[in-house]
Amino acid sequence: MKNLSKLSTLILIAILSLTACTKKDDGTNKQDTAIDVTAKKVMDNMHTTMSQITQADAQSLDRNMKENFGFTFMYPITLTYNNDVTVTVNNSSELLDIVTGITETSYIKAINYPFNIDAQTASRSSSSINSETDLQTTIESHDSDGDGIPNYADDDDDNDTVSDQDEDVNNDGDVTNDDTDNDGVANVNDTDDDGDSVPTANETYDASGDVANTDSDNDGTPNYLDTDSDNDGVSDGQDNDANGDGNVDDNGGGNDDNGGNDNDNDGGN
Ligand SMILES: [Ca+2]
Ligand SMILES: [Ca+2]
Ligand SMILES: [Ca+2]
Ligand SMILES: [Ca+2]
Numbered sequence: 001m002k003n004l005s006k007l008s009t010l011i012l013i014a015i016l017s018l019t020a021c022t023k024k025d026d027g028t029n030k031q032d033t034a035i036d037v038t039a040k041k042v043m044d045n046m047h048t049t050m051s052q053i054t055q056a057d058a059q060s061l062d063r064n065m066k067e068n069f070g071f072t073f074m075y076p077i078t079l080t081y082n083n084d085v086t087v088t089v090n091n092s093s094e095l096l097d098i099v100t101g102i103t104e105t106s107y108i109k110a111i112n113y114p115f116n117i118d119a120q121t122a123s124r125s126s127s128s129i130n131s132e133t134d135l136q137t138t139i140e141s142h143d144s145d146g147d148g149i150p151n152y153a154d155d156d157d158d159n160d161t162v163s164d165q166d167e168d169v170n171n172d173g174d175v176t177n178d179d180t181d182n183d184g185v186a187n188v189n190d191t192d193d194d195g196d197s198v199p200t201a202n203e204t205y206d207a208s209g210d211v212a213n214t215d216s217d218n219d220g221t222p223n224y225l226d227t228d229s230d231n232d233g234v235s236d237g238q239d240n241d242a243n244g245d246g247n248v249d250d251n252g253g254g255n256d257d258n259g260g261n262d263n264d265n266d267g268g269n
Contacts, residue, residue, distance in 0.1 A: 070142030
């Protein structure tokens, strides 16, 4: 009888333990969830992106989500860690905590579908992401410069020859908060960064094609961020020799006639 009572107690303890195991102390539930490669890609990308920013906050998270993937989340969303613990995310601050906390051994492996997005791209009319395929299509089609490489994988989102990293003029690690000409379009997506009507890609005159190393008037501001590259008082857009090298520019300013050839037959080199 004593042994039977002991056995009953042991069985009771075992049942209680099993019940406890199915529920974490923080109230999250365990579910066996398959790995969602696309959702993991999004979260890992945001981890890398936000880790590079000096003072990451909810706003910078949203801006970078929009830049890299073309949308921000409508909360709440539900994420699943690789240990199958699920977590409900209610705002961008909570998501920031999660993505910055991602490690090689603790990462997000899935997201619950459907979830809603605040779509930023004109090409997308629906605000509901219904499956991994839907999410994949959404992020792969976010391609600002239309070069076939989606923004999240593109080193030069606007194809203006300045790398995304170099568009970070204020060097805070965040490429989305630099807007030299204050036109509301961040440099990373602005093909005329200084707004002088000369495309950034044309604001060089040496053979390197590197606009970052061209500073005609040596004032410390490269031509592509300088609305008056030769400092003669005439804006580059109105200047027929924007870099002041004596060669008349081709095709409306800034596009210098390199090498002394009169490519546009304007009478100057
Ligand atoms: Ca692209
Ligand atoms: Ca660029
Ligand atoms: Ca701009
Ligand atoms: Ca320009």
